[in-house]
Amino acid sequence: MTHKIKGTQNISRDCMVxxxxxxxxxxxxxxxxxxxxxxxxxxxxxxxxxxPKITHGGITAAILDETIGRAIMCHYDNKTFGVTVELNVKYKRPVPYEVELKVVGRITNDNGRLFEGSGELFLPDGTLAASAEGKYMKRSLEKFTDAGFIDNDWFTPEDCPEEITVQDQENGKRQV
Structure with a gap:
């Protein structure tokens, strides 16, 4: 399914993800x-x-965790994060490396200070490789970093596509 993009989120200089x-x-x-x-x-x-030829499961967990945790920014601002309280990952297929992959994440329940979300990692052909559900604490970036980071190392990249296609074989290529 083709998703219309309304914006690109900030990134940093040194983050592993x-x-x-x-x-x-x-x-x-x-x-x-x-x-x-x-x-x-x-x-x-x-x-x-x-x-050999398989991405480490910890990397799979990290990208699902980061994507779900960032979904809260869609509802607040680019300085509102999710700090992981609990994450449950289900591994379904080996995840290759040296190919572009996509993860889709969303908020499923927002209870003020805590929120829940889910996400899926798709292979290039649309096969579901892994999914996750998590619980997060809503935190302001200012609460766990300093102004120097926010001013110098937290920025929006210039590449913002108008749309992104995510194949999804298991759900009839529906929008997830």
């Missing part, structure tokens, strides 16, 4: 859809492997 200057990071971009979901686009590399 989104950091543009982290040599071993995933360099993920996070885009907000018109339906208030987040689509993460990333390409794991050979140094993210566990078994």
């Amino acid at each position: 989104c950091g543009v200057e982290n040599g071993f990071g995933l360099k993920t971009r996070f885009h907000e859809t018109e339906n208030d979901e987040v689509i993460a686009v990333f390409t794991p590399r050979h140094f993210h492997q566990s078994y």
Whole structure:
């Protein structure tokens, strides 16, 4: 399904998931859809492997966790984060590296200070590789970092697509 993108979320320089200057990071971009979901686009590399030609399960958990935790920004602002309280990941298929992958995440329940969300990692052909559900504490970026980080290392990348297509074989290519 093709998702219309309303904006691209901020990234940082050193984060393992989104950091543009982290040599071993995933360099993920996070885009907000018109339906208030987040689509993460990333390409794991050979140094993210566990078994030969397979991305480590911890990387899979990290990208699902980050995408779900960032979905709260669709409803608040780019300085409102989800700090993980609980994460349950279901691994369904091996996740290859050196190919572009997409994760779709959303908020399923917002109870003020705590919120819940879910997400799915899709292979390029639309096969569901992993899914997760999590519980998060809503936190302002200012609560766990300093103004220097916010002013110098927290920025919006210039690449914002108008739309992103996410294949979804298991749900008839429906929008998730």
